[in-house]
Amino acid sequence: MTLKQLAKKLNVSISTVSKALNDSHEISKDTIKRVKELAALYNYVPNKSALSLKQSKTKTIGVIVPNILNHFFAKALVGIEKEATKNGYQIIVCLSNESLKKEQDNIQWLTNGSVDGLIFAVAEETIVERESSHFKKLLDLNIPFVMFDRVLEDVKTDKVIINDTEAGYKATKSFINQGRKKIGLINCIDNLNVAKLRQTGYEKAIIETFGELNQKLILKTSINNIQDKIKMFLNENELDAILAIDNVTGVIAINIAKSLKFSIPKDISIIGFADSLIARYAYPTLTTLDSRPDLIGSTACKQLIHRLDSNQLDSTFPKLTVIDTKISSGGSF
Amino acid sequence: MTLKQLAKKLNVSISTVSKALNDSHEISKDTIKRVKELAALYNYVPNKSALSLKQSKTKTIGVIVPNILNHFFAKALVGIEKEATKNGYQIIVCLSNESLKKEQDNIQWLTNGSVDGLIFAVAEETIVERESSHFKKLLDLNIPFVMFDRVLEDVKTDKVIINDTEAGYKATKSFINQGRKKIGLINCIDNLNVAKLRQTGYEKAIIETFGELNQKLILKTSINNIQDKIKMFLNENELDAILAIDNVTGVIAINIAKSLKFSIPKDISIIGFADSLIARYAYPTLTTLDSRPDLIGSTACKQLIHRLDSNQLDSTFPKLTVIDTKISSGGSF
DNA sequence: GTGAAAGCGCTAACAA
């Protein structure tokens, strides 16, 4: 059902129908009523493509997620979706699978007028390769975008991140306050800046307290065979605490510690960056640093929509929002 | 950059540029070359809205997911996205959050010409309320759609599901073959048809073997306080096996069994419907029935695109595809 | 081999 068809049935012009449906004061109450009734009857919905073409805005936001199976990003997406829907925006979701090439393709693909703006976390490969030209192209094209969680220093745009250094520091400090002496760190996402920052926080707390860093207590590795590596790590060091800075190894570490007959938290205390859902899979449940992905997502989305709606850059650009982590102690069965 | 602007710069007409870019044989090789070069120089990309409007197709698929934090749906989305991208389609993602209202809103929202077709799993509330009028409206509007995993009997459309009865049967049989005698079932998603089917498979295997069903061995409950309930369930029955038919309680059951000093799998054997990633969070890792969400997703997407591309219904409509589950024994640390 | 013109569905300036 189109305006044209409605107009014909009502014996009025297309523009009258259009104006009536948009509650124009140019149109008589009576006509408005007639038009709206017929429109409702035929379930008329204005055509999205025509609207987008006419108004040069799509009311659509592109979201590029490195890995939707990562619970952090899934939750961030929930936050983005909620905020977008609230403001009458749809979201087009692309998955970069941590690949630079796919990320570039996605951006190319989305800059054909599909979306008014973009929200994304940078793919791991992009960070490793230090490539940012595809983002700079967005700046040239004047397409607003917001980076969240994994951001690039040299791209001048709005960003939403968590206070990773602070988080690492806080977690380590909480171990120290419990009287822990040999605090290990597991880092299997060292490519990412967030990991470096969290580790920095850890190191700061350690040095502050013990005066020096024991490199042997830092397990920097890949996720392959992580089980075996953690087992060795536990066997070779008399750890009484572990900080796992990604969002799965904490749970794995707990399970391995138990298999090695450690008593938790008596012998060893473990904190992970996992969210509470994943933490629930562990027994005893893991203490976690909640990086609040849904808040990050909704904040990023809010920021983007702000840019889109106030059609020129205000003095706050580029805006960096830092979200604080929350430490939440795991419950128990 | 638009065709118009390119045409002006090249001193040719808009239609010549359009044809050149589309490799029309009407246009001379030389002109094609000139046009393409300039287009490349200015990074010309055809406007999506204009294209959609003109061709009345958007090359976009709407996906409605009940809950993206559920790993099953996240994986299904990965499958959908992969297949869509492969075929030059974008996906618009909506989350129904298991709510009927949101599902209806999403569908209303997507039928404004945003998408050529839809893929979705039905929200839990929709199943409970037995509401399907919003889907029937899609049929009226002639918008192709595919339901996956959670489907509605009375809606005549393409569907992709897993063989849930068979899965429940297979899992139970594997317990029986191990010599297990008291096989419990945990069902906290009874609202969903998939749960009923899985339970049917369980019951079939039990009756076939033992002649009768012991209702006490079936824990049908909600997810609230699931830990306590499982604890009681284990304490009150001398179970030697548990089949958990949703995708998280298997892991929880393992953790609780361990806390109750059960030896796994000696004293008790546990199978869940979780996927391998979640299963990894348990120690010893859970044996799982893989319901192959990515395959389901890509199959559903393939089926939809087939309908979209062959613009009329062929004799295979409506097509029901049944995906077999795979039983995969958990590794160990 | 190239261009003019119509039209996809819509809005809005302007005319009546």
Place this chain on the structure above:
DNA sequence: TTGTTAGCGCTTTCAC
């Protein structure tokens, strides 16, 4: 108060 018209960016038929 209503209608006419132009135009968003594109494809495609038809004329030249």
